[in-house]
Amino acid sequence: MGSVSSSLTAQFNEPRDQPAAALAHWRTNRPSWLPSHYVEIEDSYNSVTWEWRHIQPSMRIIPFAGFFGAATCYRITALFESDGGFGSHITVNGQADEKTQDAIRAAAEHFVLGGLV
């Protein structure tokens, strides 16, 4: 892993959906910034977590490389809270690879009402 931190926190607003509805929506229609290799591993009453266990190509030739700690585990959690009105405030937190981090930050910056998920 490089020196760039893999941790991130980003904020989104979903003004049309209450937290439970927004959570259900994000689970069925994955955000566009989330690569397909991130798989859903957990959900709670107000959140959903995706994970990607990544093994560097150079390590794949080593038998059981993943078992012996050569895999990097990225986990992203989206937390859904009420925005105090009719919508939701969504916090995306966790570790992600650089490409996904950039995509999340760009999406958070350009997030518009009711779009980009």
Add this chain to the structure above:
Amino acid sequence: MGIFRDMKNIRETTAEHGGMPSMKDVRRDISATFDDRGEREILKSGIAAKGIVRGFTSPVPGDRFAMQIPIEVHPPDGAPYTIDYVFPTVRMQAAIVAGMEVPLKIDRENPQRIAVQWDAQKASIAAAGGSFAAVQDGLAQTYGGSANAAMEQAMKNLRDGTSGNLPPMTGAQDIQSRLERLDSLKESGLIDATQYEAKKQKLLDEL
């Protein structure tokens, strides 16, 4: 001389813990460290619920690899109940203090068994503005609410003289208690007879 310093540290640290463990002890400790106590299974198939922390983490007597904390569990159906949640220390990934809301899953077979969802807890802390802000919020929920209200009521009772537990002292009662304290100071040898007499007279003059 790093290796010699390391060896010295190992020897002294293990001595503080009762000596170097045997290979059998080491294997048992490793096994205990990574024993998830069934939490992975609960997280996979349990019922998602909300918990409210009602205390602080403390060690489990006789178990070096677990912590405990009282949590009020709010199942989706049914009344809330409180349990002492015992969890493997190695699974703790985020702050958890009194007053915090925590996401958890309840075992379908045994509702007394739960597992905190640490990834979601981390996201919750991030949403609150970081660990410090989240801990402060949690403590405010506890001590800023019920405890503060109780304290304000107690202070009001004291002012009104209506509290049975802490009646306001009259001047004579106050002096009597101060004289008793003075006696005990003299008996314990902390003040001599001259100091005792001088202070006693001063207190009596206040009557």
